[in-house]
Amino acid sequence: MVERQKQIGRDRVSRLVSWGHWFAFINGLLAIIVGYRYLENVGLPDSFIGWSYLALSSLGHFTFLAFVVYVVLLFPITLLLPYSKILRGYAAVVATSSLCILLYDTIIYDDYGLHLNPFVFELAWTDLNALLQGTSYIVTPIAILALELTVANFLWKRIEKIRKRNYGNKVVIAVGLCFVASHLIHIWGDATENTAITQFDDAYPLSYPATARSFMENYGIDNNISQKNQPIPSASLKYPLSPMQCSADIKPNILVIAIDSLQAKLVDQTTMPFLAQYASENHSFKQHFSGGNQFSSGMFSLLYGLQGSYINAVDLNYQTPVLTQELSANGYQLGLFTAEDTLAHPQAIFDNFERINAQDRDSDANADLSSIASWVQWTNTSKKPWFTVLNLKSPESYDTPVGFLGIKTVKADTELKPAQKVLFNQYRQSLNFVDQQLSNILNDLPKNTLVVITGVSGKLLTSSPNEARMNWSPDSVQVPLVIHWPEQRAAKQIQYRTTHHAVVPTLMSQALGCTNPATDYSAGNSLMQPSDNSWIYTGDNQVFAIYQANEITTIDRHGKYRIYDNNYKKRLKKKLSAPELIEVMREGRRFYIH
Template sequence: MNTKNMKFFIYFPLLLGLIFSILSFRFTSPDEFTGAPVWSPVYFFSYSFFYYSFLNLLLAAPFALISLVNKKVGKFCAYIVLSVFLIFFVTDSFVYQQFRLHLNIAMLQMTLLGGGQVVSFSGSMILQICLLMGACFIAALVCFWLANVLSNTQPRFKPSYLLAFTLVGLFVCQGVYGFGFAYHNPYTSKVEENLPLSRPLHFNKLLIKTGLVSREDVYTFKKTDAKGAMNYPLSKLDCSGGEGYNIVFLVVDALRFDMITEQTMPNVTAFSKNAINFKDHYSGGINTRHGIFTLFTGIPGSYWDSSKASKSGSALIKALQTRGYEIGLFASAPLTMPEFNQTVFATLPDARLNSKGNNPIEKDESAIEDMEKWLTSVPKNKPFFAFLFLDSVHSAIFPETEEFTVFKPYWKEVNQIKLSNDFDRTPYFNRYKNSVFFTDKNLGRALSFLGKNIDIDKTIIVITSDHGEEFNDTGKNYWGHNGNFTKYQAQIPFIVKWPGKASIDIGYRTSALDVVPTLLPRVLGCKNPVSDYSVGKDLFEPSGRNPFVYVSNYSKDAFVEKDRVVLINEIGVLSFLDPAYNPAKDQSVPPYLKQVLEESSRFLKKH
């Protein structure tokens, strides 16, 4: 084996790693480390060096093997591939500085196929791009030459030592990040927020199991004064006046839009007859995380990670606090997973985070009881906001007594392994509907209590959900939620009883992102332009509505139009599906993508 040749394939990636580390400053703002501890920038640039050196080593490895057969071909290929990677890195830095987003395939599709909707290329811009590409190739060529020179010398440190040093450095940086993530350290999180392709490891459960970190450290909110990536709202909320109504959110996890019937939800159906019914209402997510996040913030679910890192809170809660509202949170499932205590409720460090009970049935009852006790303690002269979040439907659980086994036959025991495209959904769907029927009784109890114990003429009551639930409705073997962006998973009920407003059915499409820009100006008297804190529209304004709604899940973003779904999938590829989740006939890039790009980065700090 030619040791000089192998030396080259260690030196070359590591030298380029230094270039990557130096250029990482382009992913920081001028005040990024102002007030930060000294180790924060040291960690940031050290992580960058070790991480990108490691990626370069991985990219170069196949060509090191090729070089055993043909040295020149192997080196040349490594030079081209790593140069292209460097070009990608530099290009991404320009995208990040402008939009606070990272380059992906979807953005390239929008740019190259969007007819200038996102970026239009002038002659001078094309020249600058060519010069930058040339500079990257030259920088890589210098590293290439130095690697060759070093390969022919006898350095003090063997290349194998440098390789070991790089791997140990990467391991240490990953470990620091893991501990920092568990302790909500905002300085370590910058490497995941700012750097492209950076996916550091999270190992909270391992740290808890080994006793190195306590469960309280991981799941208890810690407020920080550190500067995060979010700039939300854009200006301090100026809220005074308004209708000043009390607000009650009654939210049922995983409640389908088509469950509001006399058979499944008699209490809610009766309530809806004297309320405003939004018949084409979509969640901002097909999971709990993004559904609740968009409801309280009015911004797309893609901001979740930045919000969590910055502890930026929600515009709704901030406005309520500004107006002196009493705020009560009564969730059946913990508000720490997903980390709502660090996102939408981040400005409420003493919030109620858990319910007592051994199962969702008991926890739902505990949440309702605590809400009732809290409401009776609220001073009569104080406005209040109450959030009740019930979980039994999400678990498809109910007391299996004659009273609640309305829909038969029902699946006695859920076994997800049995689900397939050929599985008869009826028993499973019946079990779900029984849980809905049971939850309707709980909602009936809550509504009855509200009617007897608060001033109903001064209270807005909202009944809605965080996402839908599918039972293979499309015939494509989708079950549950977080799987696709059809109406079965994304569309939800939205029923509002608003003092002074007549009951009516509203047919135009609305979204969870429209709730905040409705409540803040109308009820809380916020005078900021809506664009300061939301991308949504007033629920009661039919004109000027977008031709799409934002819907997110853990790995995808979708723009749901009337007749198709424009999807950015896991690997960043833009695709087009019809409402039944078949390939859409219309494969054209939509004209609103420039708007999407702006709204997806508006609330991130710019350089």
Template sequence: MVASGNTYKEKVSQLISWGHWFSFFNIIAAMLLGTRYITHSDWPATLIGQLYLLLSWVGHFGFLVFGIYILIIFPASFLIPSQRLMRLFGVLVSTVGLTALLLDTYAYQTVDLHLSPLVWDLLLSGDKTELNANWQYLFVVVPVIFLFELMCSEWVWRKLRKLTRKHVGGPIALVFGVCFLGSHLIYIWADANLYRPVTMQRSNFPFSYPMTAKTFMEKHGLLDRQEYTKRRAEQGVQNSEFVRYPISKLSFNDQGTDQNLMIIMVDSLRSDMLTSTVMPNLTAFAQNNLNFTNNYSSSNSDATGVFGLLYGLPSGYINSIRAEKKSPVLLNTLQERDYNFGLFSGENFDLPIYREAIFANTKLAVTDSRHARDIESDSHAIKDWDHWLSKQKSNKPWFSFLELTSVQQFKEGEHYKPRFTPSLGSNAINEKGVDSTLLLKNSYRNAAYHIDEILGRVFAQLEAKGDMANTIVVIASNHGTEFNETGNNTWGAGSNYSQYQIKVPLIIHWPDHSAQEVTRLTSNLDLVPTLMESLLNVASANTNYSSGVSLFDNNKNRRWLLAGDDSDIAVVENKQTTVVDKYGNYNVYDKNYQLEDEGKPKLSTLMQVMNELKRFYEPRHNQDNDK
């Protein structure tokens, strides 16, 4: 057949027919390798989920391999005149493809990521990590793959006439087409209805981008976007992984120091507000106590920032903690030690994380209910705190948590007068030529000054009652606020991991500790282990219940800190910040949060970070048994 003097048209036709059948057998090989993704992923519990898995398994790998044929091998059939050379080219292409697929399955089973720039860098780095320790041995099977492809190519060429006569090519193509289209239609329905047995499979296979149609459905009245967003947030909690928190039961040396503890969380306060002009009371307080001037929040948003502060855990665990309603080990221990609790908030603890997890096992002594909802404020919260403190007896320790929210709102005119002008509360807002950014910043400073006056009252009350000598006072913040200082049109919080959004004050009054300014890298994650070790005298290692370290451990001069949310990871260092998304793509920013085009993260550090983000989860087989 080959040597019979066929015309160019006949040769091309034979090579195209060969290419179709050669691709078919490579689809089967890819599907067999693809079972490694299935065995490593959660098995869908419903019939529809299992049907989607079957359809996507067949349709996706069929589309993937056939796409490579159409893009590479099919055009080459017209350009390479020799059938032997053309078949060798096809064998080489398919060998590279199956080898890449094998590497991808290894990466997926090792770090739950598909091949990406980050994973490639990890594979090719000289660092000794879990991922690149054994991957070179995978290339031992490359000659085997090559021989398989060579044999498959030769067999298909020899049997081409017989295979062509069977006329089964059309039905086979129809099966793959139906599976591909059917899987995407099922996913469109599942995505709109948040049907998790299907949507949880979104990223199981490489280059998997299932179709969605939310915009189309919303346009035609088939989807309520607000209700959909609410249900999606709830589902993220309901279907989170199980956590071991703490990893094992805690042990203690003794009952602790019995000192009182007060944590004041100032919402949205960034670290550069700590000046004698904006916050004179807090600045003076910081100068006379422990002032951690290079401190970062664990996140850049409200709920995740509070979560990191009170749990000492990275933000990625927040949904699991909410689902299991696990309160912080710090608060649990304080309750076991019979501390009196007083919990107060300028917003009545509106964040769901408070009631669903942090204070789930605590009777909330929230801001007095006589204050109407529309006039909730820090001023009312501090009045109720004053009243509560006056009832505390000296022979029993107490714990107080005070959330102040004026800085987040920075509204003027209702509860305090502006000190810095022009601002949103002054007449300048209606004047032309006034810089709107200056108005916002001054309003923010005014709110910070108002908070500072409240803090002055707190300090004075503690001194007047004689509690300051036996009370640990912590002033912290859940995140900062940006006014587009990075030049990337980013405002407020939750939009990046620059110092303006995550660098926050941390000031601690600890009786018998001398005043000190601490300039080394510290994190809000460090507060819990500090209190557990030095107030409550825990004997268990801090790795058992936290990702932080004690602030009093001067040997822990860390090179990096962990921040982020439930989808992004941020690794903060003195001179750069690396942000990695859930697909393994990363960007490196300099200390001014400007993108470094050639920036490279330290890969061994990223592996440590990724391990920390999985350390508190239950092993997969334990989760399956619980389900």
């Protein structure tokens, strides 16, 4: 009799476990339906491989998440309280809560471009009224709960028939194959930079697709070739927001001198005397910030005028900056002078330029001299008005040519670490070398040349790239900006904060006569007037910093944030300033098609 009761109990538990597996699978399918909202932001694929990957990934990912919820929240209750009525009601509540969280995450992703995490939740809670409008946030959970109760009861009544037909093993194998196949396809897609696959990397919550680029490259896959042969995906950005209206009556030559790793505070009479004097005679922006602390994010903000959160947007691998598009349309000849190994993102950023690479790979200083010589020859032979970007790289590697005499060493800042003090005067020597080259370039320019001199990014005195990437101090992002106008304008020392994002609108309006509002194509406004924003964004889609009046907030893609004082010295124990950060997040989504 006791054995009979035990057997009945085991059968009941077995039946409940089978029911739970099927209930989790059905909820995985419901999650796919809710998850379709993510694709409205990312865009649908245009190729067979894209659709195949999306189908496999969606089925494998959401059913896996549903099974995890079952194992954590339902399976233990099945063993502790093996009563079908209790379990069905509890499971319906858990499933409803899970789908509501997923639905809320789609709303957050649509508005901020991020999935739920502690940082985003705190931010969204402040902005809850704007996110949840109308009565749908009340009606929707009730409707989902009714659906879940119906599904739970429907499955329970038919679970014996389903078990007898032995569908379970087949479904598990199919779902498992989808999960594994999607990761294998992503390994290949990541190695070949196939955007039809990688565009979905951040689309789904808790998604961490496998990557093995170095492994695939060992088997001879050429990333560059595979990328060039890919079809252009459907647009997910509307950039610019409106057709450009530009008509340049006078077309000055435009020279942008973009210097890698240039700290604003070292543009002085001791280290860079020529640039310091040149700045005093022209428009000098004393509180100017790069759009990033790395070459890619700094150059992206300088040419696209967009926040670094757009740097991995698939569309921009095929769409050049609006600035260079309009320059080309207005008859300009575009030239880029840089080192041969200079890479930037997105892939189309330099496509409008004729690129002239410096050949010297052994020395950045020699490469700079080669770039300058090529620039002089190129501009002297140009028959059209030209727009050139001259990228000088010596300060990044603390480099100077052999035999360079330079300047006297000085005592380093007492706050520097011992290793930084060693690098300090080497860095000053490379800046002085660049300063002498600026003198040679700018003293022999055609009179009708508009000159922009700035740093691509600032410089942290370290030999560790990882340490430099994670540092958002003023040394890393505050750079000089000097503009010389071809017509005579009074010298001006501008003290309000400006950013790289404002350079594009300034050139578009001042040199090309564009009448569109800057918001049509940029995250910045003209340099000629203070920004209405109380914050400055600098960074990319992985980690970024927000400079506000009295604090600096750094945030990574996982929502971990830290708040520092203005000198980046003291971590402040305070909450996020939500209104400004909400503005930042929305600016980072403004150009996406909804």
